Amino acid sequence: SAVISQKPSRDICQRGTSLTIQCQVDSQVTMMFWYRQQPGQSLTLIATANQGSEATYESGFVIDKFPISRPNLTFSTLTVSNMSPEDSSIYLCSVVTSGSLNEQFFGPGTRLTVL
Amino acid sequence: SQQGEEDPQALSIQEGENATMNCSYKTSINNLQWYRQNSGRGLVHLILIRSNEREKHSGRLRVTLDTSKKSSSLLITASRAADTASYFCATDLAGSYIPTFGRGTSLIVHP
Numbered sequence: 001s002a003v004i005s006q007k008p009s010r011d012i013c014q015r016g017t018s019l020t021i022q023c024q025v026d027s028q029v030t031m032m033f034w035y036r037q038q039p040g041q042s043l044t045l046i047a048t049a050n051q052g053s054e055a056t057y058e059s060g061f062v063i064d065k066f067p068i069s070r071p072n073l074t075f076s077t078l079t080v081s082n083m084s085p086e087d088s089s090i091y092l093c094s095v096v097t098s099g100s101l102n103e104q105f106f107g108p109g110t111r112l113t114v115l
Numbered sequence: 116s117q118q119g120e121e122d123p124q125a126l127s128i129q130e131g132e133n134a135t136m137n138c139s140y141k142t143s144i145n146n147l148q149w150y151r152q153n154s155g156r157g158l159v160h161l162i163l164i165r166s167n168e169r170e171k172h173s174g175r176l177r178v179t180l181d182t183s184k185k186s187s188s189l190l191i192t193a194s195r196a197a198d199t200a201s202y203f204c205a206t207d208l209a210g211s212y213i214p215t216f217g218r219g220t221s222l223i224v225h226p
Contacts, residue, residue: 090155103160106157108156
């Protein structure tokens with residue numbers, strides 16, 4: 001398994017500002033992902049965080065709005081830029097372990113409220 | 116649309132009863148995973164079942180997979196109030212390792 005921590009656990013932000021969320025994993029993992037979960041909804045994949053190169057974004061998500069960094073195999077950041085109330089969600093970091101099982105584990109999430 | 120769809124959307128039972136949740140998907144998969152999410156918290160990985168497996172157990176949890184019907188079920192036996200949570204299935208398409216999630220089943224277990 002993998003132990004994942006996220007910071008901050010929650011934040012309340014003003015419209016137009018940006019927030020950077022950090023994700024730290026206790027072991028080196030190949031695949032890291034960022035998800036968004038809007039209130040009462042399922043998880044939506046934002047992007048795959050690639051080590052040493054630009055993230056791969058899913059349809060509907062762009063780098064200018066959600067810049068992602070992944071400087072090494074245990075750490076990634078997601079920035080929510082120029083926030084609006086529609087960005088209020090839980091943001092979750094996730095990793096897929098290597099080996100035969102390819103299990104996916106999630107961080108505790110960051111609950112973001114935009115006023 | 117979602118690759119995995121859970122059914123029912125909501126389930127309310129009494130403590131001690133069994134809870135069964137189903138997940139259907141559309142295309143061939145590598146694996147199917149079940150997760151639990153307590154209100155406003157992160158996801159807890161419950162079980163991964165591979166496409167060549169039919170059944171797996173973990174404690175009070177039993178997961179089945181029927182690839183011919185493209186469906187899976189999660190059975191929680193002897194439910195407890197602490198099992199109250201949302202349960203999601205996630206499938207990753209054959210050739211990909213990026214799971215997609217259904218909308219989840221909201222389970223309430225009354226003490």
